[in-house]
Amino acid sequence: KNSTGSKKDTSFHEGDIIFQETVTMMSTAIKSGTKSRYTHVGLVLKYDNIFYVLEAVQPVKLTPIKKFIKRGVKSHYVLMRLKNSKHIITEKRLQQIKLNAKKHIGKDYDLWLRWDDKKMYCSELVWKLLYRNLNLKIGKLKKLKDYDLDHTDTRRLIRLRYKGKAPLNETIISPADMMKSPLLETIDIKN
Helix, strand or coil, rough: CCCCCCCCCCCCCCCCCCECCCCCCHHHHHHHCCCCCCCEEEEEEEEEEEEEEEEEEEEEEEEEEEHHHCHHHCEEEEEEEEECCHHHCCCHHHHHHHHHHCCCCCCCCCCCCCCCCCEEEEHHHHHHHHHHCCCCCCCCCCHHHCCCCCCCHHHHHHHHHCCCCCCCCCCECHHHHHHHHCCCCEEEEEE
């Protein structure tokens, strides 16, 4: 229930942020580095009355929401929404988000986690779209060196991706950092 005592609306809304746990070599390193089970994030958008998740996988694309959920570990997900989203995500701003999202569709997934727009990783895509279109910082940006890079899984990925020379001062945003944002509220947790 919300603060007025009425039942919380757990249905999908455009602009919602959906988090899930995935199983890949990258997600194993993300779990170790961030100390969170959540390794993937996407933005809920609606086209032709169908809900999709805009996500940075290979390549950046719109995935039907049911397919996105099924891909997660045990179909578990956490749905979060901007507090006061009805006032923040106006129809005009939503159209702006969609227009800008379209520019990223088809881009390669950024395996090297660089903070440029040539390629995108999941949390970078969602963070940048909301920042650039709503002027909101969903989660605190960090540097790669701020994460636990000593874990075996994380070290293995650094050795493979960066030949052991990780860009420690690269700006990073993780799904876990976004989930901690005081601008978001949890709407639904499945499984």
